[in-house]
Amino acid sequence: MNIGSFGFPADQLVKLEKMLKLSKNNRYALTEFNPENLPDLLLIFGMENLQAEPIAALPRGYQSRLIVVSKAKPSDSTYSHLGYPLVSSRVVRTLDQMTSENEEYGATNPEPDDADNENLFSKYEEQAETAHRLAAEAKNDRTGYCVLVVDDSAPMQQALAGELEKLPLPVSIDFADDGESALKKVADNHYDFLFLDIVMPGIDGFETCTRMRERSDMKKTPIIMLSSKNSPLDEVKGIMAGCSTYLTKPINPDEFQKVINRVSNWVDEFKKE
Structure with missing residues (x-):
């Protein structure tokens, strides 16, 4: 068709x-x-x-x-x-x-x-x-959410989009393939929360997260960092960069839904303030 x-x-x-x-x-x-x-x-x-x-x-x-x-x-x-x-x-x-x-x-x-x-x-x-x-x-x-997915892998982008579509609320999703593109996206658009891969071409996820947190309008925006390995060091570096929480790739649907429900509650609370 x-x-x-x-x-x-x-x-x-x-x-x-x-x-x-x-x-x-x-x-x-x-x-x-x-x-x-x-x-x-x-x-x-x-x-x-x-x-x-x-x-x-x-x-x-x-x-x-x-x-x-x-x-x-x-x-x-x-x-x-x-x-x-x-x-x-x-x-x-x-x-x-x-x-x-x-x-x-x-x-x-x-x-x-x-x-x-x-x-x-x-x-x-x-x-x-x-x-x-x-x-x-x-x-x-319902309350709709605008989400940015930052990952250079098309299958990963689709996997995250598929999980987000399972939520009982409208979700508008934008995509970025690298940190520089993501920084341009957040400068031009408002996102309720975003997913950020660690390993990408150009600047990595840690640097991207740090630059995002320097923006006054992104001090409270939930940033979910993504990594293909479960490394305590990565988690510490992510926290230091300003990430809100962490998900390991490949995405586990049950774990994803737990994290996204928690993040959605954060967003709802921010909107009330």
Whole structure:
């Protein structure tokens, strides 16, 4: 299933591609937008891009396949909506809901006529509205967290993202491959907590943690350091650098959930202050 994108910043495209890989059977492929060969669904970053010439020129019947990624929901209910910042579970769930109807329909009606297409598009709209309502209800009942994962291993990034997605709350995840990139991320964004690998290209995790703690806005931010070896010396160096707690790789799911529950409680307490 081809998922197109339009107007996304480079870092959000990288994040979106990683989110799509979390879907069952890896069923979604992120493709470049091509008006001559339209994707199955098209994600548009920001409501202002709906007025961009290539998007405004799309066939009217294709509008129900557009998904607007923005903080506010579009006033025109023709368009489906994904809240920003993106959350992996919400992205995959919305795509699954919108494509399942299409797959079922395509299996029994390989060549639908225009009237059937209009009916199908209406079903898409109703389905998307239900998804939006459920997402809004969940948002009102829960507190979401923004998390930064700093690790140069893609499998490790995915493993942490998978564990975070198990939490009963919305989580928005950013990734950095090295310490320098992580420092730029925390300068431009607010994170409720972050995971920080010790061994990375360039500056290591200890130095990265020390520099982060020098920022006034990160004095209390929980920093969870990651190491592939259970070394008391690493733990001492991590504490001296300012880390909040410690996890050993590979990640043990039970231990991860214990640590993340404790960290979540810290974050909740900080927000109350």
